[in-house]
Amino acid sequence: MPERPTSRLTFALGLILLAAALIVLPHLVSLSQKEVLVLLVINVLLVSSYRLLTLTGEWSLAHAVIMGVGAYGSALVSKELSWPVPLAMLVGASIAAFLALLLSFPLFRMKGFYFLIGSFAAGEVIRLVWKWSELTWLFGGPKGIKLIPPFPDIPVLSIDFYDPVNYYYLCLIVVTISLLILYRVERSRIGLTFHAIHWQDKLAESVGVDTFRYRMLAFVISSFFAGLSGALYAHYIGTVNPNRFSVEEMTYILIWAIVGGTATFYGPILGVVVLTVLNEVVLRAIGVDEMRPMLYGAILILFILFLPNGLESLVPKAKDWFGGRKQKQAKSEQPAEAEQTAK
């Protein structure tokens, strides 16, 4: 965190530059890349919400399905009940959060590997319920829900959300607000308790922390934002189906989180941005769409073997390197600061 006034200034400047870049960006890319940009922003929220859950030390395999719950919920509420889309999105996210609340009771009786498998099973059950022929009237079976109402236009300002650029701005606003909330949660006493549960759950319990309730809280908050990202997705694409939220999608969330690293707030965001850019720029240029899972798999293996803390672990090093050249006297402070950020 910026402590010295100069670094606070650079931090603010950096933020302004970043904001400017994010605003200009969609006007610089092709149409298909604009679509990718929208999905990227949605995925940033998805993977950041995932990180909040990993703070407590649990790795869920249901996160993609939870995103789907938000997408299905929002789609159904807006299509079948004709509720306005912005409200439907919040309802969808709340449904995802509520489902997480219910799932907490069985799932948080387990830890580690058992939680992993348990969440996987719970997610698969939800996906099978979507597919189930008895419930096709509601969830549309394997084909899912089509013709989801799009986000309403704002005629006064002549903003048409069919245009990916406008939808991108909408997502950018929603995601920025969400990220700020997630960041505040992590920095609050609650977030510190999440960390405590991760590293020392028995000790945390012994000083009176109800670990179950904090795990549940992390799961509910992270599911709310995963659901919100699902809702943003559903009203953009206009169709959802069970396969969109399969285990394969879950692997992508895992890969983003691991390639980026989960120790810092920006780690997973770094992961999803770098991999999406790599995907769009490099892989599309080579034209090897079929090879994509293999390359992702190889990247995953290489990272887990050689850079287990993710791309974020390179950031302090890079900082150190640049800082060491600019101001040699501050060199001794830098690693300590970097370490603090990492924790």
Added chain:
Amino acid sequence: MTLELFFQTVVNATYAASYMALIAVGLVLIFGVMGVINFAHGELYMAGAYAVVALYAGMGINFFVAVAIGLLFVGMLGLLMEYGLFRPLRDNPLGGLIASIGFLLILQTIAVLGFGVQMEHVPPSTQGKIVFSDGVVLTYQRLYVILTTVVLLTALWLFLRKSKFGWALRACAQDREAAVLQGMSINATARLAMFIGAALAGVAGALTAPLVAPTPQMGHPVIITAFIIIIVGGVGSLEGAVLAAILYAFVNTFVTTIYDGTLANIVGLLLMLIVLIVKPTGLFGAKERA
């Protein structure tokens, strides 16, 4: 449900239990010795099936020779995973699991690139079948799976109980450090467990290839099934895995026959969730490792 349908379902369930037991036992063996959950286990099964697609359906090699080659080939893949992934990540069980997800994606892509995404048709190696008195049918193709399972699992059981290597393997599964202190080579046991575990999945895939129409994605439902079985049976318990495979196969086959396949899958997953909640050590207890 008529009596004929009932017995036919029993026969079908016995067949399903057989190949599921092969897969689950392999997964349990790997977990017991290495402490890693191999997410790529379903893809090892898929690799076995594609070995038969290539050798038997493609090149016309004798079915059983193709199965044997498939067994060795998938065993080698297991060794590759042990050398390349699990050995460097031995102190990081979550890392091993994640690396196996990476390996899964690679195997799937190789299958897609080599054979395409469509279903492969493998002609049955024999048309023979046993017709029981009341019209219940068991094809030889399915009988092979049942017999092979019985033979291989009996051999594995004898190997683990009687041979020196088997003792070392079980010792490592019980307490790795103590086993190392006794002078057992952790690398040698891990290699052995990985080879056997992978080969069992491979032979299951190879034998069922004519019965299931292989696709590159065929491993996905299989790994879910295998998870259900090892959780219900108790992670780390080989006997538990076999019993759970039988239990699961019967529940699944009967629910599928009476209602539908989706409901059967939901029931299976709920069964697993209930076991996880009520008795995480599994219904049949974890003797080897909790």
